[in-house]
Amino acid sequence: MAAAVGACFNHLARESSDVDRLAHFYQEIFGLERIEGQNFGFKVIWLRQSPSFNLHLIERDSQTKLPEGPWSAKDDSLADPSKLFRGHHLCFDVAKDNFDSFVQTLKEKGIETDERMQPNGKTKQVFFFDPDGNGLEVSSRDS
Structure with missing residues (x-):
C-alpha cells in the first residue's frame, strides 16, 4: 500500500481529568508552548514544541471506561518507570551535553x-x- 501523498504528523492526544495540571507539566519539563486551538465543546489545551510536534490535552470524558494511565491502576508497581511498557511511551531528545542536567532536574x-x-x-x-x-x-542525541 502506498503512503498517502503529502501525509505528515499532526499531533498526539492525551486524555486527562486535569488538563491544566498536565499542561503545566509538559510546559515546565519540555518547554512546550501553549497555543490557541479550536473549541470542541469540551476543554482541550493545545501545546506545541515545534511546527511538526503538537500535543493536545483533552478533558477526560467521565463516561469512558478506560483507565487513565498506570497510576490509576490498583497495582502500584505499574508506576515504576523500570516497568514501563516498551510500546507505550512518548520520546523526546535532549542534546548529550545537557542530558545529565535534564535527568538531575527531573530528580530535583x-x-x-x-x-x-x-x-x-x-x-x-x-x-x-x-x-x-x-x-x-528522553534520549541523548548528538548536539
Whole structure:
C-alpha cells in the first residue's frame, strides 16, 4: 500500500481529568508552548514544541471506561518507570551535553526515573511518567 501523498504528523492526544495540571507539566519539563486551538465543546489545551510536534490535552470524558494511565491502576508497581511498557511511551531528545542536567532536574522535582544505556553503548535514555501515568522517554542525541 502506498503512503498517502503529502501525509505528515499532526499531533498526539492525551486524555486527562486535569488538563491544566498536565499542561503545566509538559510546559515546565519540555518547554512546550501553549497555543490557541479550536473549541470542541469540551476543554482541550493545545501545546506545541515545534511546527511538526503538537500535543493536545483533552478533558477526560467521565463516561469512558478506560483507565487513565498506570497510576490509576490498583497495582502500584505499574508506576515504576523500570516497568514501563516498551510500546507505550512518548520520546523526546535532549542534546548529550545537557542530558545529565535534564535527568538531575527531573530528580530535583521528585520524578522517579529509570536510566538506561541503549545497546549501542552511546545513547543514554531516561524513562519516567507524566502526572497521569503516561510513559515518557528522553534520549541523548548528538548536539
